[in-house]
Amino acid sequence: MRAATIRDGEILVEEHPDPVPGAGEVLVRVRAAGLNGADMMQRRGLYPAPPGSPADIPGLELAGVVDQLGQGAQRFAVGDRVMAIVGGGGQAELAVVHERQLMPVPAALDWPEAGGLPEVFTTAHDAIFTQAELRPGEHLLVHGGAGGVGTAAIQLAKAAGARVTATVRREELRAQVAAFGAEVISPEGFAGGHTARGAGSGTQPAGPGRAVCPGPFDVILELVGAPNLAENMNALAAGGRICVIGVSAGAKAELNLLALMAKRARIHGSTLRARPLEEKALAARRLEHEVLPLFESDALRVPVAETFPLDEAPAAYDRFAAGGKLGKIVLQID
Amino acid sequence: MRAATIRDGEILVEEHPDPVPGAGEVLVRVRAAGLNGADMMQRRGLYPAPPGSPADIPGLELAGVVDQLGQGAQRFAVGDRVMAIVGGGGQAELAVVHERQLMPVPAALDWPEAGGLPEVFTTAHDAIFTQAELRPGEHLLVHGGAGGVGTAAIQLAKAAGARVTATVRREELRAQVAAFGAEVISPEGFAGGHTARGAGSGTQPAGPGRAVCPGPFDVILELVGAPNLAENMNALAAGGRICVIGVSAGAKAELNLLALMAKRARIHGSTLRARPLEEKALAARRLEHEVLPLFESDALRVPVAETFPLDEAPAAYDRFAAGGKLGKIVLQID
Numbered sequence: 171m172r173a174a175t176i177r178d179g180e181i182l183v184e185e186h187p188d189p190v191p192g193a194g195e196v197l198v199r200v201r202a203a204g205l206n207g208a209d210m211m212q213r214r215g216l217y218p219a220p221p222g223s224p225a226d227i228p229g230l231e232l233a234g235v236v237d238q239l240g241q242g243a244q245r246f247a248v249g250d251r252v253m254a255i256v257g258g259g260g261q262a263e264l265a266v267v268h269e270r271q272l273m274p275v276p277a278a279l280d281w282p283e284a285g286g287l288p289e290v291f292t293t294a295h296d297a298i299f300t301q302a303e304l305r306p307g308e309h310l311l312v313h314g315g316a317g318g319v320g321t322a323a324i325q326l327a328k329a330a331g332a333r334v335t336a337t338v339r340r341e342e343l344r345a346q347v348a349a350f351g352a353e354v355i356s357p358e359g360f361a362g363g364h365t366a367r368g369a370g371s372g373t374q375p376a377g378p379g380r381a382v383c384p385g386p387f388d389v390i391l392e393l394v395g396a397p398n399l400a401e402n403m404n405a406l407a408a409g410g411r412i413c414v415i416g417v418s419a420g421a422k423a424e425l426n427l428l429a430l431m432a433k434r435a436r437i438h439g440s441t442l443r444a445r446p447l448e449e450k451a452l453a454a455r456r457l458e459h460e461v462l463p464l465f466e467s468d469a470l471r472v473p474v475a476e477t478f479p480l481d482e483a484p485a486a487y488d489r490f491a492a493g494g495k496l497g498k499i500v501l502q503i504d
Numbered sequence: 505m506r507a508a509t510i511r512d513g514e515i516l517v518e519e520h521p522d523p524v525p526g527a528g529e530v531l532v533r534v535r536a537a538g539l540n541g542a543d544m545m546q547r548r549g550l551y552p553a554p555p556g557s558p559a560d561i562p563g564l565e566l567a568g569v570v571d572q573l574g575q576g577a578q579r580f581a582v583g584d585r586v587m588a589i590v591g592g593g594g595q596a597e598l599a600v601v602h603e604r605q606l607m608p609v610p611a612a613l614d615w616p617e618a619g620g621l622p623e624v625f626t627t628a629h630d631a632i633f634t635q636a637e638l639r640p641g642e643h644l645l646v647h648g649g650a651g652g653v654g655t656a657a658i659q660l661a662k663a664a665g666a667r668v669t670a671t672v673r674r675e676e677l678r679a680q681v682a683a684f685g686a687e688v689i690s691p692e693g694f695a696g697g698h699t700a701r702g703a704g705s706g707t708q709p710a711g712p713g714r715a716v717c718p719g720p721f722d723v724i725l726e727l728v729g730a731p732n733l734a735e736n737m738n739a740l741a742a743g744g745r746i747c748v749i750g751v752s753a754g755a756k757a758e759l760n761l762l763a764l765m766a767k768r769a770r771i772h773g774s775t776l777r778a779r780p781l782e783e784k785a786l787a788a789r790r791l792e793h794e795v796l797p798l799f800e801s802d803a804l805r806v807p808v809a810e811t812f813p814l815d816e817a818p819a820a821y822d823r824f825a826a827g828g829k830l831g832k833i834v835l836q837i838d
Binding site: 301392395396415417422423424425426428429433434435437439441445 | 726730749755760
């Protein structure tokens with residue numbers, strides 16, 4: 171099979187031996203595989219694949235057709251449309267996935283949408299509901315609202331009856347993020363101060379000098395990193411939860427433990443990739459049960475910015491790294 | 505009524521008007537009232553009483569006899585032995601408490617024990633079970649194991665089938681803390697490093713040069729503060745929880761968010777005093793149901809270091825501030 175391959179910090183497309191499904195596993199003929207920030211880190215040697223995943227084939231998510239069943243696998247039949255998070259190896263013509271990690275593809279989704287769904291929606295759902303326990307009526311702040319996890323989180327929270335504010339750095343993306351239902355502010359508007367009673371200006375971005383950030387927030391989803399932590403603590407409601415799942419802007423920050431106590435707050439750190447199979451399978455079951463039906467009813471959608479054929483994987487990586495997009499970059503395999 | 509009274513940073517004993525129970529409240533004739541660290545802070549003007557509590561009468565807990573019922577109060581009868589956490593005003597001959605905050609005093613406890621129970625056992629139980637969700641078989645580390653909350657946490661965790669390690673700064677208190685069932689180490693032994701497989705030396709304290717801290721820990725109860733945070737992160741197990749409820753040694757610390765993510769860990773801050781009535785009442789119900797029966801069966805005990813009559817409240821405060829004790833300092837009112 172052919173697969174995107176990491177060689178000395180570069181992405182190539184190379185021939186690999188076909189993988190063979192073991193007990194409980196399924197061989198999937200991949201039709202689409204989304205790119206994620208973790209792929210960029212892995213290409214730079216900063217985020218090696220966990221044991222059991224191909225070390226040199228990137229790709230944390232895939233969608234495709236069941237091609238062959240390993241011994242005892244019974245959740246799906248050959249020919250079924252499936253998708254999954256994987257520890258690595260998703261950006262290839264074939265991939266082996268444990269059947270407990272696979273989910274059915276909702277009929278409403280085409281291949282690029284399905285290939286770009288698992289990672290960001292599982293990450294966002296796990297963070298805001300399983301970790302931070304967002305409740306209907308609560309107010310969620312998403313830092314980094316234009317990213318894949320950000321737009322997934324906004325949609326999931328809105329569908330659950332929460333109010334959502336999002337910071338978006340790039341001015342040209344703010345209207346698109348607002349279209350998902352978030353009140354959008356600039357990072358400077360966030361840093362400028364908060365109102366307790368919600369003087370937010372809807373979809374109109376806050377200027378640097380205007381203190382219109384409509385806090386306080388019950389849950390803050392942190393996709394940017396350390397620079398926000400102090401202001402997050404200020405903007406947090408009593409009993410609030412901060413869930414940190416991205417630190418691209420820095421990992422180390424000063425934490426005021428007395429403020430944490432006074433707000434009876436908590437800070438979660440989370441990552442999906444390092445989890446054992448049973449926890450990933452549990453996250454997949456939650457997604458099947460709580461989220462996938464919302465794609466059938468059009469309450470959720472997977473924004474796809476651009477697709478590339480597998481052979482153009484290097485160009486897809488360059489496109490992802492260039493940023494400025496809203497929506498997934500997906501490799502498509504016909 | 506007479507009551508301990510804060511005047512310009514000093515403790516006096518002064519006459520006050522008798523309080524009158526409102527709807528749903530109970531007038532309690534106080535027989536014993538424990539001292540807590542918060543009283544010391546309030547005396548120094550650093551921790552004012554919340555609205556609705558007497559501003560100048562300290563005391564966060566009390567035990568006594570029901571003297572009079574406010575309109576509609578029905579959980580207890582005149583003459584019942586009761587105890588409670590209060591927002592303030594506990595160190596007085598009379599106190600008014602909402603009936604939903606009151607708990608019955610287990611028959612096995614005398615007045616000083618009952619007067620020293622509510623604050624530390626509710627705080628410890630809320631922190632390690634309600635917040636940090638300690639499970640049987642897990643390993644708890646208590647930083648500051650010789651304090652009132654520390655000894656309560658050790659006993660509660662042991663009774664729930666957890667393994668417990670505790671740091672104790674004062675060498676002369678280590679054997680007493682070990683007698684509650686904890687493996688005791690020095691703060692230097694903790695900072696010196698951790699073993700993954702438990703090379704702990706049981707009740708034998710670790711010398712400063714020996715790296716015997718028997719981590720990793722599933723839950724860390726932090727009663728000391730910021731200086732421990734970095735090493736707590738190192739010593740934490742995957743999926744571990746740190747609960748910060750004391751910061752006497754400092755409040756601001758650097759937090760590595762990437763380490764928090766990699767361990768899928770969370771950090772809670774908590775304080776009981778600022779909570780609304782319904783949350784305090786809920787904590788009291790949990791204590792009644794899950795903890796008080798363990799006093800009847802002798803699985804738990806309230807260590808009392810020394811009692812003082814109300815008129816000697818100033819001496820009791822001096823004794824508390826001097827430290828070096830294991831067990832509660834309790835005002836007794838006959």
